[in-house]
Amino acid sequence: MNEPTLDLWPIGNCQVSALVDRAGNFVWGCVPRVDGDPLFSSLMRGEDPASESAMGLWSITLEDCVAVEQSYLRNTPILISRHIDAHGNAIEVTDFCPRFQRMGRTYRPVAYARIVRPVAGSPRVRMRLRPTCHHGSGCRQRIGGSNHIRYTMDELTLRLTTDAPVGLLQEERTFRVERPLHFFLGPDESFVGNIAATIQDMLSNTTLEWQEWVRGLAVPLEWQEVVIRSAITLKLCQHEETGAIVAALTTSIPEHAGSERNWDYRYCWIRDAYYTVQALNRLGALDVLEAYLGYLRNIVDTARGGHIQPLYGVLGESALPERIAPDLAGYRGMGPVRIGNQAYEQIQHDAYGQIVLSNAQAFFDHRLFRMAGAEDFEALERVGERAWQFHDQPDAGLWELRTRQSVHTYSAAMCWAACDRLANVAERLGLNERQAFWVERARSIRERIEHAAWREGPRFFSATFSGEDLDASLIQLLDLRFLPPDDPRFQGTLAAVEQGLRRGSHMLRYATEDDFGLPETAFNVCTFWLIEALHFTGRSEDARALFEEMLSRRTAAGLLSEDIDPVSGELWGNYPQTYSLVGMINCAVLLSKPWSAIR
Structure with missing residues (x-):
């Protein structure tokens, strides 16, 4: 067989x-x-x-x-x-x-x-x-x-x-x-019409x-084919009718053999979509951002200042009940095959930050057909209020743990980012009192994170406020501008995460038991986060070598799934996965020689 x-x-x-x-x-x-x-x-x-x-x-x-x-x-x-x-x-x-x-x-x-x-x-x-x-x-x-x-x-x-x-x-x-x-x-x-001529016209058009x-993309000098193929595939992951961006085109490809970590990724995660539009913005693909912002505005309107789910259906559906498809045995017979995703019921506070960060550009970018204004800011402030209210409360975290909750540093940092960016937007709109208000909120959340998540003994930020957990998402403190690359606290955190979670050329999300035991495969986007951090902390040659290693793992189509076996190099998880495509774009843009190098 x-x-x-x-x-x-x-x-x-x-x-x-x-x-x-x-x-x-x-x-x-x-x-x-x-x-x-x-x-x-x-x-x-x-x-x-x-x-x-x-x-x-x-x-x-x-x-x-x-x-x-x-x-x-x-x-x-x-x-x-x-x-x-x-x-x-x-x-x-x-x-x-x-x-x-x-x-x-x-x-x-x-x-x-x-x-x-x-x-x-x-x-x-x-x-x-x-x-x-x-x-x-x-x-x-x-x-x-x-x-x-x-x-x-x-x-x-x-x-x-x-x-x-x-x-x-x-x-x-x-x-x-x-x-x-x-x-x-x-x-x-x-x-209607001659089928041969009509289909040929369809192909040409x-x-x-x-x-x-593609001609409108601002691609880097190096790795252009990598970036273009990733960008095209990210666009395929957008349901253009509504602007929703799904995490992958498949359901229930397991994270590793026999794991039962089989999830349906054909929905719009607020987190994944944020990273997608962030990457495509770096290439100038504003059409994807504009469509997604329309989708987000409907989500925010429906929430009316209340709870934001971590994911929604492509038409904005809030209920995505999870069930098993009995007539599908699963990838290589490794069921179950799930339809729907119960994570829609979870509490994940980082979503508030991702909504604000996705929307912030609309207040500054004059290329957009519809720039955001005061009314949009008022709606985003309601999202910011939720970030402030829940920044130090337990949630399931970005890895969507199903049986326990903690106060996750990544979620808290995203809530800080929501307040920080709202201050920037208020300044742009000339709303001085609101700017001062959100600056103070951001300062307060920062102090809470620095006090609760910092571990003085081992000198790193913990993934949670309550332990000494290591989590690859801590690397994102750099991308969020919570810490600069030369901050000794970030360098200590990076060293701890790399030592604890790196397996050869690949990064685990975490190395502790979860709902299904110990994870066995590496999470591809975490490796790309590491590549970015290596570059920003002065290890650019290491970053380029690791990036080339990751590119060698792509399918013949030039794409990656969610996970990879760090020993065999076999791909696992849903495919093609937006996080992984985003990682390839971001690292190529970051590491490429400038166009001036050819002059």
Whole structure:
């Protein structure tokens, strides 16, 4: 059996997406949006996609295939797969989700397009389109027409329109490809126009749309391909309709084998989204920020000055009850497969800081279509009040511990940052009394953290106010500007964290038992946080070497998941993970030689 891996290629259009494996199979993809029912669920069924019984996939298989070569069309999420058989026959498959401007708005349908071209000899192919519904069971019916096949689910019917022989597709027969074939799996409506010409136009327009977006990025001199691919994939993680940014495109890829640390990441964490827009801002991708700020304003309005959850649905849903999908065995059979995430019920006080930090730029940046003003500041002050009220109260922390709470230094520092940035915004608006008010609040929180979290004996900041825990999030005291890199307290904390949590070239989040025992895999973003800190504390060569090591761990698509086995180097956790992509962008921008170096 060929075990599934995370060596997957994402395609998408900011409405739907799919993950394509190294054989060219669609093995994961949800409709009508990222948190929906998996139309392609093979990745989570615990079976070999090549087996005759496999479900939840869309495969186009070349008879006697011996190699599949894959790459993205430059500066796009459009995948080109070249299949070569034992006799030299070959086809080229182009996979994409249409996305372009049409009639003054963005066309991003719940649709997938594939083009199959014969490029050598007389290739013979077999297509299997076996969608699933109800999170893993087969679709109820399939009805054929002269040029289409319909796939009916409870609340959605999709239609495959094609110029390939429909009867051969329905019976999954092998046939010779003698001309380009076109496939459009989308809404159950008549396909208007010539399918070949229309899909080719969609491909051209989608290519141009993505390449124009990339053209506007302010990329560093070095590692440009790394940054561009990470930025494109981060944009794929935004549900463009609302501006929400999901943490990953998958659910329930375990953190390590047999761990049951299987979580659904297809939702918008306030924390993860903050780091995403922060990274994309460094590249000048303001469209993602603007859309996300619109999403955040709705969240803040709904809260009415009250509790902010750590995560919400992509439409702003507050209730995300967690349940198990019984028809999905899990990645490599390692269930459970969870739908929903009970962490929405948790108390995580750092969210208040992330909301303020995400919004602060809108008061200063004249490039934005909608700059923030006094009314927005009043709404943010209500968020700041919550930060002040709860800065020294226990919470589940950024790692979302499910069975215990502590006063976490990271959460307190984020609450400090909320007050500090509100003071900056008040100064920008000329509100002197409010500026003084928030300056005093920030000063008070700082004193509380410095007193409660500092450990004089070992000379480091603890992860909690009540112990001597080490946590990689302490490195973020630098990024938050709570401490400068030359502060002996930060240097002592960095040394302690590196000694206690570094495993070779990788960083653990923490090394103490949690709800599921001792963690076994390293958390990729923590390694990128370490790289940043090494650079700022004068160890730039070490930082560059460690960054190159992390880049060598990427999939063929140039991406990373959430976790990595520090011994084997195997990727684990949900994929592609926004934290990890953010880390690659931030470190590349930080470590790159300046553009003036080429002059």
